[in-house]
Amino acid sequence: MSYSTDPRAARSREAMLAAARDLLVSEGPGAITHQRVAQQAGVGRATVYRHWPRPEHLLLEVMSGADLPLFKNPETPVRPWLRRQLRQMADELAVPAVAAVSLTLMQSAIWDPEIAHRRDESLKTITERIHAAVRSAVASGEVETDAGPTDLSAVLVGPIVYRTTMQNGVVSDDLIDRLIDGVGIWHR
Amino acid sequence: MSYSTDPRAARSREAMLAAARDLLVSEGPGAITHQRVAQQAGVGRATVYRHWPRPEHLLLEVMSGADLPLFKNPETPVRPWLRRQLRQMADELAVPAVAAVSLTLMQSAIWDPEIAHRRDESLKTITERIHAAVRSAVASGEVETDAGPTDLSAVLVGPIVYRTTMQNGVVSDDLIDRLIDGVGIWHR
Numbered sequence: 001m002s003y004s005t006d007p008r009a010a011r012s013r014e015a016m017l018a019a020a021r022d023l024l025v026s027e028g029p030g031a032i033t034h035q036r037v038a039q040q041a042g043v044g045r046a047t048v049y050r051h052w053p054r055p056e057h058l059l060l061e062v063m064s065g066a067d068l069p070l071f072k073n074p075e076t077p078v079r080p081w082l083r084r085q086l087r088q089m090a091d092e093l094a095v096p097a098v099a100a101v102s103l104t105l106m107q108s109a110i111w112d113p114e115i116a117h118r119r120d121e122s123l124k125t126i127t128e129r130i131h132a133a134v135r136s137a138v139a140s141g142e143v144e145t146d147a148g149p150t151d152l153s154a155v156l157v158g159p160i161v162y163r164t165t166m167q168n169g170v171v172s173d174d175l176i177d178r179l180i181d182g183v184g185i186w187h188r
Numbered sequence: 189m190s191y192s193t194d195p196r197a198a199r200s201r202e203a204m205l206a207a208a209r210d211l212l213v214s215e216g217p218g219a220i221t222h223q224r225v226a227q228q229a230g231v232g233r234a235t236v237y238r239h240w241p242r243p244e245h246l247l248l249e250v251m252s253g254a255d256l257p258l259f260k261n262p263e264t265p266v267r268p269w270l271r272r273q274l275r276q277m278a279d280e281l282a283v284p285a286v287a288a289v290s291l292t293l294m295q296s297a298i299w300d301p302e303i304a305h306r307r308d309e310s311l312k313t314i315t316e317r318i319h320a321a322v323r324s325a326v327a328s329g330e331v332e333t334d335a336g337p338t339d340l341s342a343v344l345v346g347p348i349v350y351r352t353t354m355q356n357g358v359v360s361d362d363l364i365d366r367l368i369d370g371v372g373i374w375h376r
Contacts, residue, residue: 030299100298106354107295110288111218123355150355151363155370158350159342166294166349167311167338175339182343182370 015041016048020062024101032059056108060115063101071129078137079186082130083176086156090171093164103165127153134183145184155182203229204236208250212289220247244296247289248303259314262321265330267374270321271364274344278359281352291353315341322371333372343370 019040023031032055038045052058070089075081093099109116131149138145147155156179163169180186207228211219220243226233240246258277263269281287297304319337326333335343344367351357368374 103291103295103298107291110291119354120356127355147366150351150357151360151366154347154351154355154363155366158348159346161354162346162349163338163342166307167315167342168308169338172339175342178335178339178343178370182366 012041012043012047013051016043016051016058017062020058024059024062030100032062054112056104056112056115059101060105060108060118063105071126071133074129074133074136076136076140077142078133078140079142079180082133082156082180083173086160086176086179087171087173089157090160090164090176093160094170099165102161123153126157130156141187143184143186147183152183155179200229200231200235201239204231204239204246205250208246212247212250218288220250242300244292244300244303248293248296248306259317259321262317262324264324264328266321266325266328267330267368270318270344270368271361274348274364274367275359275361277345278348278352278364281348282358287353290349311341314345318344329375331372331374335371340371343367 016037019037020032023036023040034045034048034052034055037058038048041048048058052061070092071085093102105115105119109119127149130153134143134145134147134152137143145152159175159179160171163171163175204225207225208220211224211228222233222236222240222243225246226236229236236246240249258280259273281290293303293307297307315337318341322331322333322335322340325331333340347363347367348359351359351363
């Protein structure tokens with residue numbers, strides 16, 4: 001991914017990203033090909049190739065373009081906040097295109113070190129945010145748990161990812177409460 | 189995938205499957221291409237294409253060739269049996285090639301109805317087996333839970349899949365015990 005200081009190049013880059021976002025929303029991740037993005041953005045195919053040699057890179061950038069808002073800024077008490085965050089994550093992953101792109105990126109990470117690196121960064125951010133929130137709940141006496149950071153996110157996020165991307169099913173509020181119960185012993 | 193009654197065709201089919209299994213074990217799922225399988229099996233590339241028009245189909249057949257032994261034949265008490273089954277699943281998914289093939293198949297299921305169907309069948313089998321085991325534990329008074337079949341498998345299997353294929357980490361025995369605790373209230 002090349003970044004240019006030339007304003008015209010920056011504009012065409014923005015146009016291509018906007019086109020990719022539109023295609024993602026209207027037709028799903030499969031539509032994000034060099035050819036379709038070039039057509040939609042009104043640029044040559046070679047221009048898209050130059051910026052993103054592989055369509056996965058473009059997908060990744062479209063997906064990670066916005067700062068991940070999930071699990072940001074925990075509130076007290078932690079439990080209802082955690083419930084809302086998990087609900088939102090489940091609702092986002094319930095959109096077939098989002099689930100598809102997530103799986104595609106996870107799969108591309110197998111052979112693409114850059115995608116693997118960005119996946120690791122995203123998962124690390126989520127893990128740290130969840131851990132910070134649960135730590136503050138432990139400090140205030142809201143919950144007792146000895147679960148470490150990666151186990152916490154595996155227990156809370158793992159079943160939601162599994163349900164939405166693999167079981168192809170709906171995450172009920174009951175399931176979310178069950179996951180939160182699995183963190184430890186909640187008081188109050 | 190075509191099945192022939194011609195013994196020579198059946199032999200070459202077996203040779204291709206054996207070649208694909210060898211490539212999977214020695215070099216990982218990326219090595220399962222039409223060309224490599226043809227070379228290794230000593231057949232023409234067109235023959236591989238004829239049997240499996242897409243490499244994913246061949247992958248799927250190699251992966252699902254053996255009857256899934258996981259979670260089969262529950263034992264009493266259920267808890268130690270469940271712990272062993274989850275340990276085995278985690279150990280299998282800890283092999284990079286197995287995790288990679290699993291993710292590849294999950295991702296291929298997005299656009300391939302046949303793979304989606306076989307994925308659904310596999311997940312259904314696991315869900316039914318886990319549910320049957322937990323139901324027998326409930327019947328014998330070993331555990332109290334009101335979790336339904338799909339929630340049970342999401343809570344038990346989801347974090348293991350997430351840890352091994354996405355967090356790229358090791359599933360500890362502690363995590364497995366935590367997951368089993370999340371099923372409900374265990375007695376004895």
